[in-house]
Each structure stands twice: as C-alpha cells, then as structure tokens.
Amino acid sequence: MKTISLGSTGLSVSAVCLGCMSFGSDQWRSWVLNEPESMHLLGRALDGGINFFDTANVYSGGMSERTLGKFLKGAVARDKVVVSTKAFYETADRPDRTGLGHENVIGSLESSLKRLGMDYVDIYQVHRWDDHTPIDETMQALADVVKSGKARFAGASNMRTWHLATAQLAAQRIGFRGFASMQHHYNLLYREDERDLIPFCHDQGVGLMCWSPMARGRLARGPTNTSTARAAIDDVADTLYGTAHDPILNDLAAVASGRGLSPAQISLAWIMSKGIVPVVGITKDRHIDDALAAAKLALPAHDIKQLEQSYTPRALSELPWNAKNQTNPTDLAAKLATPSP
DSSP, rough: EEEEEEETOOOESSSSSSEETTTTTTTSSTTTTTTTHHHHHHHHHHTOOOOOOETTTGGGHHHHHHHHHHHHHHHOOOGSSEEEEEESSTTTTTTTTOOOOOOHHHHHHHHHHHHHHHHHHEEESSSSSTSSSSSHHHHHHHHHHHHTTSSSEEEEOOOOOHHHHHHHHHHTTTTOOOOEEEEEEETTOOOGGGGTHHHHHHHHOOOEEOOTTTTTTTHHHGGGEEEEEEEEHHHHHHHHHHOTTTHHHHHHHHHHHHHHHHHHHHHHHHHTTTEEEEEEESSSSHHHHHHHTTOOOOHHHHHHHHHHTTTOOOOOOOSSSSSGGSSSOOOOHHHHOOOOO
C-alpha cells in the first residue's frame, strides 16, 4: 500500500482510509457488522497496508470506537497507525448534547478516548458545521484539545468553503493553525466541491479525505444497480445522486470493462488521482480487495476524461442536525453500559 503525506500535517497515511461506520452493532443499522466480522475485516485492512482509520462517536452509538480501539490495541503499536474520530452528535453516554460548543467538543473527545482506549487521536474532526455556536468558541475548544496533547490535529468535515475560511480566520486570531484536514462528500456522482473547496484546501495545505467514495454503493453496483442490504433500506441515495440509471454509470462500466477491472476499483482510483484519500466503508472481503487493488492503479488521462464527461450538477448535500433522522432509533445505552471485555 502506498502512503501519502496528508496535506501539511506531516502524517504519512495509506492512500486508502478505512471508514469504520460499518463496524459496531447491527442494532444501530441492519447492515452494520458486529464485533467478530468487524475484527476480521479490520485485520484484512491492516495486513493489506492500511494504516489510516476513521470513525465517529455517533457510529453505533460509540460501539464503532470500542471495536476499533479493541482491535488496534491487540494488533499494532499505536504510533504505527493514524486514527481519526468525530464529534457533534449526541451519543448514548452523552444524551442531549449536540453541536460544537466548548463543553461538547471537550467532553465528546474524553468519551471517545475512553471508548477507543487511547491517550490521543491523530485527527479530531467536527462532524458538520454548527450554525448555533460562535466559531471562535469552537476553534478555542479545538485549540485546547490540541494543546493538551489529546489530539494531534483538528479536522473539519462537511463544510462549505466559506465555513472553512471563517474557521481558519478565527483560529488565526488565537494563534492556532486551525483545521489541518477536511473530510468532504466526493465521488463520481457528486463533484460539487470541485468548484471551490477542493482547490482551496489544496492551496492552503489542508489534507483531503472524502466520504461515500462509492456513492452509497451505487458506483460499485454499476448500471445494473443490484440491490444490497444497505441499498434496500437507503432512502437518501436518490436525493443525493438522482436516477439510478445515470449515464456516468455506463461510462464507468465501459472504462472498467476495457481495463478488466471492477467499477469500484476504477472509482477509487479516480478519487486518488485527485490527491484525495477515499474513506472506504467495507462489509465484505471483496470490498477490501477492491480498495487495495485501486491503490495500485494509475488512470490515464483518456479514462479520466471518459469518467467525467457525463457529470451534471447536483443539489448541495448536507448532514442533518439531529443524527436520529438518519439512524435506527434502537437505544444502545444498555450495550454501552456493559461493553464486551
């Protein structure tokens, strides 16, 4: 697995980041893997050279962090991996606490570190923009956690360019470097951030990583759009990406067929050609196989042109304010209170 430097952080990360949203508890969402299956795939990823792992406090109500921490503790030295987590939403052990106020930024990190079983995370990300908290308060809180050593860098996610610029100016006022990375929504079916956010981040040395590189599996399935466990209950994909018969899927299938590769491999290789680290969610062995294979690919210019030729603008995507709008409402508090040994 090749490694790259993430922006100007100095962090050497694998070209693929393993997204851990699919690890934790199927009581959170039906397609999420429980611990045994999660441990197997985490092992496959680590053995394949992936050293970059991304999770969030809200994933499986914190059980994703527990699973990741348990795996890493028994598998690899802490300084050999890069771990990022996120805060904004409430969790079972911090009910009714949402947003990026100072207390929630600090308290959420303390809870995440406890679940991960770690003294620090490499990147502590805010999960989305907070319209109700002054940005100066948020940046001061992030500066405090970095100064404490409990996070090496602060990371942003799901922001517009003006959000990021405003935050960086607020950080500048207190002598803080601000956000060192941005995790944004990007794939062949959603390229709106090419207008401003991506060039701004490249210019400012902000490392880029993207979520949903497979467009909720639609790119991996191709024009046939074969259903999966997640697709069967997903009521968001059509809103984000339009018709399931988008001509981009035909272009992708043609490029993949011409090279004897899978659509997933081509889709991920295209993202990496942009200097962006895809955050790949996996639930099957073949998903990790595709990610590892994609990291070895270099797409020629004519393939990139074909993949991009049919794109049409989309409505801007945004995460909801309340995570209950996008999750199974099953209460995981009891499981969190008695975690597995």
